[in-house]
Amino acid sequence: MTPPVASDPLELLVNARHLAGPRTGIEVxxxxxxxxxxxxxxxxxxxxxxxSLHLDLPGVQEVIPARRPQMRAGSLRxxxxxLWFDQWSCLRSTARRDGILIxxxxxxxxxALRSHDRCVATVHDLGWQVHPELYPxxxxxxxxxxxPWVVRRADRFIAVSRYTADDxxxxxxxxxxxxxxxxxxxxxxxxxxxxxxxxTRERPPYILAVGGVSPRKNTRRLIEAFSRWRxxxxxxxxxxxxxxxxxxxxxxxxxxxxxxxxxxxxxYVDKAELARLxxxxxxxxxxxxxxxxxxxxxxxxxxxxxxxxxxxxxxPEIAGGAALLVDPFDVGSIEGGLERAxxxxxxxxxxxxxxxRVRMFDWNDAAGATIDVYRxxxx
Numbered sequence: 032m033t034p035p036v037a038s039d040p041l042e043l044l045v046n047a048r049h050l051a052g053p054r055t056g057i058e059v060x061x062x063x064x065x066x067x068x069x070x071x072x073x074x075x076x077x078x079x080x081x082x083s084l085h086l087d088l089p090g091v092q093e094v095i096p097a098r099r100p101q102m103r104a105g106s107l108r109x110x111x112x113x114l115w116f117d118q119w120s121c122l123r124s125t126a127r128r129d130g131i132l133i134x135x136x137x138x139x140x141x142x143a144l145r146s147h148d149r150c151v152a153t154v155h156d157l158g159w160q161v162h163p164e165l166y167p168x169x170x171x172x173x174x175x176x177x178x179p180w181v182v183r184r185a186d187r188f189i190a191v192s193r194y195t196a197d198d199x200x201x202x203x204x205x206x207x208x209x210x211x212x213x214x215x216x217x218x219x220x221x222x223x224x225x226x227x228x229x230x231t232r233e234r235p236p237y238i239l240a241v242g243g244v245s246p247r248k249n250t251r252r253l254i255e256a257f258s259r260w261r262x263x264x265x266x267x268x269x270x271x272x273x274x275x276x277x278x279x280x281x282x283x284x285x286x287x288x289x290x291x292x293x294x295x296x297x298x299y300v301d302k303a304e305l306a307r308l309x310x311x312x313x314x315x316x317x318x319x320x321x322x323x324x325x326x327x328x329x330x331x332x333x334x335x336x337x338x339x340x341x342x343x344x345x346x347p348e349i350a351g352g353a354a355l356l357v358d359p360f361d362v363g364s365i366e367g368g369l370e371r372a373x374x375x376x377x378x379x380x381x382x383x384x385x386x387x388r389v390r391m392f393d394w395n396d397a398a399g400a401t402i403d404v405y406r407x408x409x410x
Contacts, residue, residue, distance in 0.1 A: 047078035067398035156323025194345035216394025239312035243276025256365035309334035314372040332385030339368040353384035
């Protein structure tokens with residue numbers, strides 16, 4: 032690549048087709064980082080997609096190399112078309128003779144890259160290697176087939192936590208010199224406005240969990256711990272457990288067994304409603320098996336919810352001492368954390384510590400650090 036003049040904006044390609052679908056952790060990362068990069072004025076971004084994203088950001092141009100045809104979601108044809116777009120078609124009509132700079136924000140890179148192209152990959156976690164039992168076969172096969180190419184081809188890696196960076200070095204054999212740790216930022220939608228009191232409710236007292244019902248979110252143990260805690264009576268008995276999202280567990284919730292008494296599955300909620308749910312919760316329960324970062328941890332803290340999360344994965348690193356840590360494999364440990372978090376003095380301590388902790392997570396800082404990684408490659 033011809034090095035740009037230092038004052039010239041960098042030309043960056045991003046496969047942004049994820050933003051045409053529902054928002055999970057990776058989509059939130061892409062949306063927030065692209066917006067923060069655009070705000071700097073130091074990067075011109077070409078967002079590659081298969082349908083219009085309506086990003087409406089200065090310095091961001093949407094390009095549609097191929098439009099996705101109508102097809103049944105989850106079908107083999109759909110999966111093969113997505114693979115073709117991601118690995119080959121997304122780079123059609125975008126190649127520059129002097130090379131491109133592309134950021135695989137979803138952790139993948141196209142096979143169509145040339146030797147003189149420069150590329151950065153963000154790795155969110157290696158959960159599919161660490162806990163393969165938590166992932167469907169098709170997800171494990173996808174990572175096993177595509178990730179080795181990323182390891183060989185990426186010029187630099189961004190890890191969203193030190194824990195993920197260590198996994199990259201130890202499990203994938205990536206040289207530590209190629210890995211930069213850059214934390215997520217915090218969406219201002221999850222910052223409790225000044226003067227708004229936490230614990231104000233328009234519904235009965237509740238414990239909040241997010242992410243739906245799935246093995247990765249450890250929802251079965253979470254529900255069992257809540258039910259045991261609630262059965263002890265007193266103030267506990269009036270609490271509900273509200274879980275945002277849907278069920279990915281065929282035996283629990285939607286289409287499966289009925290949820291226990293006091294447990295409700297809310298389905299999708301938007302950011303505004305989620306912020307209100309965080310702010311009104313007696314406690315936020317997030318004892319996932321494995322997290323590469325754990326955005327809900329800092330979202331809940333910012334909204335004033337006492338947080339109970341796992342002692343495994345990146346959760347302790349992100350919580351930074353401002354949450355109660357529990358063993359996600361031990362129902363009794365989860366129940367004990369919930370009991371502690373609902374004691375008034377402990378809840379007040381966690382709220383104060385959480386609000387202080389979230390000060391270190393800023394998307395503008397993340398964008399600046401990410402541009403520094405780009406500059407390492409293109410001068």
